[in-house]
Amino acid sequence: MKRELSLSGAARLLAALLIRNKKTFASAESCTGGMVASAAVGVPGASRFFAGGAVSYSDRSKTILAGVPAGTVRRYTAVSPETAAAMAKGIREKLGADYGVATTGIAGPTGATEKDPVGAVYLAVSSARGETVRRRVYGGGRRAVRLAAARDALLLLCGTAERETEKTIGSGR
Amino acid sequence: MKRELSLSGAARLLAALLIRNKKTFASAESCTGGMVASAAVGVPGASRFFAGGAVSYSDRSKTILAGVPAGTVRRYTAVSPETAAAMAKGIREKLGADYGVATTGIAGPTGATEKDPVGAVYLAVSSARGETVRRRVYGGGRRAVRLAAARDALLLLCGTAERETEKTIGSGR
Numbered sequence: 071m072k073r074e075l076s077l078s079g080a081a082r083l084l085a086a087l088l089i090r091n092k093k094t095f096a097s098a099e100s101c102t103g104g105m106v107a108s109a110a111v112g113v114p115g116a117s118r119f120f121a122g123g124a125v126s127y128s129d130r131s132k133t134i135l136a137g138v139p140a141g142t143v144r145r146y147t148a149v150s151p152e153t154a155a156a157m158a159k160g161i162r163e164k165l166g167a168d169y170g171v172a173t174t175g176i177a178g179p180t181g182a183t184e185k186d187p188v189g190a191v192y193l194a195v196s197s198a199r200g201e202t203v204r205r206r207v208y209g210g211g212r213r214a215v216r217l218a219a220a221r222d223a224l225l226l227l228c229g230t231a232e233r234e235t236e237k238t239i240g241s242g243r
Numbered sequence: 244m245k246r247e248l249s250l251s252g253a254a255r256l257l258a259a260l261l262i263r264n265k266k267t268f269a270s271a272e273s274c275t276g277g278m279v280a281s282a283a284v285g286v287p288g289a290s291r292f293f294a295g296g297a298v299s300y301s302d303r304s305k306t307i308l309a310g311v312p313a314g315t316v317r318r319y320t321a322v323s324p325e326t327a328a329a330m331a332k333g334i335r336e337k338l339g340a341d342y343g344v345a346t347t348g349i350a351g352p353t354g355a356t357e358k359d360p361v362g363a364v365y366l367a368v369s370s371a372r373g374e375t376v377r378r379r380v381y382g383g384g385r386r387a388v389r390l391a392a393a394r395d396a397l398l399l400l401c402g403t404a405e406r407e408t409e410k411t412i413g414s415g416r
Contacts, residue, residue, distance in 0.1 A: 103284025
């Protein structure tokens with residue numbers, strides 16, 4: 071069961087998949103704040119599959135570091151599927167990686183909105199084929215929410231990378 | 244003893260200091276790869292003192308995300324006091340923060356050079372008054388080296404922020 075993987079386990083799974091396919095990824099993290107990148111760099115030889123990451127917790131850094139258009143955060147708010155997708159796409163293009171992955175959510179203990187409770191996180195993956203976004207609501211405290219979101223972001227990327235590899239193999243037959 | 248602080252303890256110490264002085268910091272991390280940023284974001288309300296961070300593990304991301312002049316890495320190598328200082332200065336200026344902090348080193352298990360063994364890390368802090376760089380050599384495995392470097396980077400920043408506050412108070416008398 072993938073859900074029982076640890077964050078570092080998810081990173082090793084992704085590393086093996088990307089290295090085998092000669093692909094790279096970049097990260098743009100808000101609520102997880104570096105956990106995705108740190109898990110990637112935890113794998114020795116990370117430069118083979120990890121192009122770099124932005125920790126874009128503030129609105130300003132989402133634009134400056136992750137390449138999110140300023141209007142996106144203004145129009146949709148920082149915690150939204152649109153901003154998550156723009157972060158994943160922005161960092162992928164900025165660093166010339168094959169994939170981008172992003173997280174933005176409400177890690178707590180405060181910050182709940184009408185739309186989203188504490189623990190709500192948007193996860194996004196971007197590739198040349200487009201963006202995929204998922205909304206999750208996690209229980210537990212700030213640290214538990216962040217760890218679960220970071221792991222699930224890596225697993226969402228694993229899923230996309232696996233599917234796209236299958237399609238490429240399929241279309242090549 | 245500051246040396247016995249955990250990474251999260253160092254982050255809480257720094258947070259209290261910066262919030263009291265209404266200052267912010269930004270991070271650019273190579274070998275620690277997001278651990279500094281993640282420790283900062285682990286403190287609730289991190290946007291009050293943390294402007295954002297770059298995980299610039301690859302040479303290219305040091306330039307694109309952290310604002311390091313391309314010639315600096317070429318001339319001095321990625322693991323050098325010059326590159327560490329340029330990362331800290333680059334990210335501070337890019338995000339308009341009061342302080343920048345950076346790490347670059349050899350987390351292992353491979354990568355030792357003639358100049359630096361596995362476990363060697365350069366830590367840098369930048370403020371409007373200039374850059375401070377320290378070289379440390381840590382024992383233990385990849386994770387232990389990264390955790391110790393991330394904690395010591397935060398403590399080096401604490402020291403600079405404390406000293407500069409004292410001077411400001413002193414010169415105001």
